[in-house]
Amino acid sequence: MAGMLASRVLSAHFERVTLLERDRHSGTEPRKGVPQEQHAHGLLKKAVDLIEGYFPGLFEQLVSAGANVWDMSEAAWFHFGNWQARSQPGLTMYTQSRPLLDSVIRGRLPDIHNLTLLDECEVVKLVANETRSLIRGVELRRRKQEATEVLEADLVVDASGRGSRMPRWLEDLGLPRVEESHVRIEVGYASRRYRKPKNLVTNWKALSIYPTPPKETRMGALSPIEEDIWLVSQAGSLGDHPPNDEAGYLEFARSLPQPHLYEILKRAEPLTPIATHKFPSNMRRHYERLKLPEGLLVLGDAMCSFNPLYGQGITLSALAANTLEGCLAVQPQGDLAGLGARFQSKVASVLELPWLMATSEDLIYPSVEGPRPLWWKMMQGYASRLHERAAYDSVVSTNFAKMMHMTSSPLLLVSPQMVMRAFSAPRGSGGGTPPVLQFTDAPAQSGGSVANVG
Ligand SMILES: Cc1cc2nc3c(=O)[nH]c(=O)nc-3n(C[C@H](O)[C@H](O)[C@H](O)COP(=O)(O)OP(=O)(O)OC[C@H]3O[C@@H](n4cnc5c(N)ncnc54)[C@H](O)[C@@H]3O)c2cc1C
Known part of the structure; x- marks a missing residue:
């Protein structure tokens, strides 16, 4: 995903872009390189907006290929002990299998005239200049072939996912091990x-x-x-x-x-x-703290991979592509000096908020190791009041949804209006209206909206 989105951005700035993929893509066939594709992959609204910007009409195409389109107000969501009030209409959701999403995006890549797709090509190491200050390309191995070959490039982008071997490859070049943060x-x-x-x-x-x-x-x-x-x-x-x-x-x-x-x-x-x-863990690799050789950058899960329960991964890949686009826009024509360092530093700051959102909730479990400063404790107290209120108040649940979907800043949740709503909340859980679940061949229960549950 990160590789496809970054390729789209790079194609507008480079003469030629080559996307190397270890697997073979054939429609929606399962791929070994993306084992998580069998599991639910929700798309945050922010990702939808960014991806649609790079591939206009993509979501219409996705719906024609079988994706479902619905509104966030049609989601039944139980969280923090309450059925959340339905959010106000306005957040359009697309749900489909991850293989379908990948194949529809992938299907758009051949339209990019200067992009070459090379499947069944595994990158095995970096190729650097003599002083190891500049990456000149990669060494790759084609499927079923023993011999490797070199592909020269002015810029190498690692988008090989969480299992990326970049930390090892950099050590092989004599660099220190990249620092990692984990919240298990x-x-x-x-x-x-x-x-x-x-x-x-x-x-x-x-x-x-x-x-x-x-x-x-x-x-x-x-x-x-x-x-x-x-x-x-x-x-x-x-x-x-x-x-x-x-x-x-x-x-x-x-x-x-x-x-x-x-x-x-x-x-x-x-x-x-x-x-x-x-x-295993929320993970960040801090490439921004390393003096990377020129001509190299790292994005997507290769750089950060957060608890999937919050559905941020694809959005982070899209945000990284967007950050790269911003960096390339201000880079002097024909000069890549400093691009990698500038990108890693900018994208690290873009990650701060999603990292906080993912790890803050995980840290509620006492056995999860990580920093719990005073502000975190205060924030948790306030958030739990808001969660209770969200069972009854569609303004609160809508603002939560906008924040989760990264279309609004979390500051929305601390506006005076929201603070008033939080503190006028009835305390205690168990609120909210349960969603309807009626099997038409079973006798309906009277008085409840959940007809024959329980
Ligand atoms: C269980 C689970 C559920 C998730 N649910 C969601 C969700 O609901 N919403 C969401 O947004 N995100 C979700 N994610 C996260 C999402 O899957 C990732 O963030 C996203 O796939 C990141 O994309 P990527 O391109 O960085 O890596 P990947 O999608 O993992 O792709 C890496 C690619 O690199 C290729 N590759 C690897 N090594 C090499 C090599 N040496 N040479 C050539 N090619 C190579 C692989 O074959 C693969 O195609 C979930 C993750 C998991 C584990």
Whole structure:
């Protein structure tokens, strides 16, 4: 993802761009290089806006290819012990499988006349000048070939994901190990596709049940993807992972703080095996603190990878591409000196807020190691008042949604109006209106909007 978006940006500034990919892309076939693609990949609104800017008409194309389009007000979302009030309409959401998203974006790349796509090419190391102050290209190996070859380039961009070998390659050039920050959260995912039951009536398009930290660790989410299929992802933090056997998967859903997903999974037809994925820690590699050789930069998960439960990853890749575009715009024509350092420093500051958003919630668990300054404690107290209020107040839930989707600054949440709303909130959890879940072949319960749950 980061490689495709960065290539689009680079193509406007360089004579030739080559995108090297270890896997072979063939439509929506599973790829070894992106094992997380089996799991739910929500797109924040910020990512939608940036990606659409780089590939105009892409989301219309995605919908024609089977993606679902709906409004955030149609999401049923349980978080911090409450069903959140439906947000006001206005945040358009697109849900599809990650392979479909990748293949539609990838399908647009051949339109870029100076971009060459080279599949089944694995980068194996950097090629530097004699003094190792400048990267001159990469060494690559084509599939099923022993011999390597050199591809020369004025600029090398590492977008090879969390497993990037750049730290090692730089050490091989005599540089110190890049510093890393980790906040360990030990999340485990287990996901499966289901056919949407025909006899089900709901008043929502997507469902998320999140835990109340620190006492709960489990979440479950369901979103519509192509061909009337639901993608269900369950996840647990701190090693409390969902299993990949039938009975265990259902039992995990039963243990969620609300019964809706369990009631659905009991009845829905599974279409795939249960895929699992483990994610150890929020991670940042501080390339901004290293004196990188000229002609090199690092972005996407290769630079930072945050707890996927907050759905920020693709947005961070898009923000990095956007930061790169800004850096290239002010770079003197034909001169790349200082580009890498300037980019890594700018993108590091762009990451600060998303890092704070992801790790602040993880740090609510006492066993998660990381700094908890006084302001963090105060912020948590205030946030929990807002979360309670969000069960009853669509202005609060809408502002939360805008902040999460990175279309508004978090300062929105501390405006005088929001502070007043937070402190007029009724205390205690268990609020909010449960979403409708009605199986038409089961007798309806009277008086509740969740007709035959529980
Ligand atoms: C379980 C899970 C759920 C997630 N859910 C969400 C979500 O809801 N929303 C969201 O925005 N993000 C989510 N993410 C994060 C998202 O998947 C990543 O942030 C995103 O894929 C980052 O893109 P990337 O291009 O940096 O890396 P990747 O997508 O991992 O791509 C790296 C690419 O580099 C290739 N490659 C690797 N090494 C080499 C090499 N040596 N030579 C050539 N090619 C190579 C790989 O084959 C691959 O194609 C989730 C992550 C996980 C683990």
